[in-house]
Amino acid sequence: MKLTFCCANTPPEPWLEGLRAALPEAELSVWESGAPPADYAIVWSPPQVMVDQQPGLQAMFAIGAGVDKLLGLRLPPGLKLVRLDDAGMAVQMAEYVCHAVIRHFRDFDAYAAAQRDACWAQREPRRREQFSVGLLGLGVLGSRVAQALRAFEFPLLGWSRSPKALDGVQCHHGADGLNDFLAGSQVLVNLLPLTTETEKLLNRDTLGRLRPGGYLVNVARGAHLVEADLLALLESGQLAGATLDVFRTEPLPPEHPFWHHPRITVTPHVSARTLRDESIAQIARKIRALQRGESIAGVVDPVRGY
Ligand SMILES: NC(=O)c1ccc[n+]([C@@H]2O[C@H](COP(=O)([O-])OP(=O)(O)OC[C@H]3O[C@@H](n4cnc5c(N)ncnc54)[C@H](OP(=O)(O)O)[C@@H]3O)[C@@H](O)[C@H]2O)c1
Secondary structure, eight states: OEEEEEETTOOHHHHHHHHHHHOTTSEEEEOOTTOOOOSEEEEESOOHHHHHTOTTOSEEEESSSOOTTGGGSOOOTTOEEEOOOOTTHHHHHHHHHHHHHHHHHTTHHHHHHHHHTTOOOOOOOOOGGGOOEEEEOOSHHHHHHHHHHHTTTOOEEEEESSOOOBTTEEEEEHHHHHHHHHHHOSEEEEOOOOOTTTTTOBSHHHHTTSOTTEEEEEOSOGGGBOHHHHHHHHHTTSEEEEEESOOSSSSOOTTOTTTTOTTEEEOOSOSSOOOHHHHHHHHHHHHHHHHTTOOOSOBOOTTTTO
């Protein structure tokens, strides 16, 4: 079995070392133009020429959960594109989102500011039963985040494409379910894949339909959000704040207004990192399953876009 590694901005050696240990029978290479044919590729932002020059590929394994950038490639019909499912990302996402939600719920930013002024000022507690958290996306990450948030007894809502039943979550689905979902949510957490249907879904209209004092946590993709609309809604007071991990342009340019906005928290796309060992173990397991002719999880449907 031949495996080629083609991941932009990723030093290959630690990956190759892990892959050698996990799949000792595999012949490994780092892809370069004109390389001999491989059966499987491990990829992140590969160039089109890699796909074109590897007609024997059976599957391409992305080292991320979101494959929006890869769907821009022209892929031959039989080639499976496989994403990471969880591989250690779900618990990280749960940490990040719980932190952002609780920081807002408990007014920790205000206490940090008060400490800077040596000011002892207790604030009125928010009412938990009114602090509803809506999760856009109830897939691998969204359902793990819901499980974590449930422990804090916030009212939870969720929105997905197909109907879902999740313990403790009021589930909505499809375009018809979006309005009720938004109208019932005060905090909105975005965990959708970026597709033609979900691009710019976070805009003046949808964010404006949140309950008063709405708050946005965007941990999916920057292109889900119309950035100027968020700024306008913060300016008008319709939204209370936002925690943003992903941006239309990454790295976020130094002059971008999000950096210094008093009600926006910025992190540099770190809410759920790809963990190398977990990812290698998952990819190796899936390659072995494919070799045995079994089906695997995480195969991307190019029509659906995720
Ligand atoms: N910031 C980071 O560090 C980071 C890290 C990892 C992932 N991510 C982002 O997180 C996203 C989600 O990952 P995941 O593993 O949870 O994906 P997933 O398992 O594929 O779940 C996607 C969820 O979104 C729903 N959905 C998709 N299109 C929809 C639409 N048009 N309308 C309503 N619901 C829709 C799906 O509905 P169904 O259940 O009905 O299919 C599903 O519940 C990734 O695509 C990636 O962009 C970000």
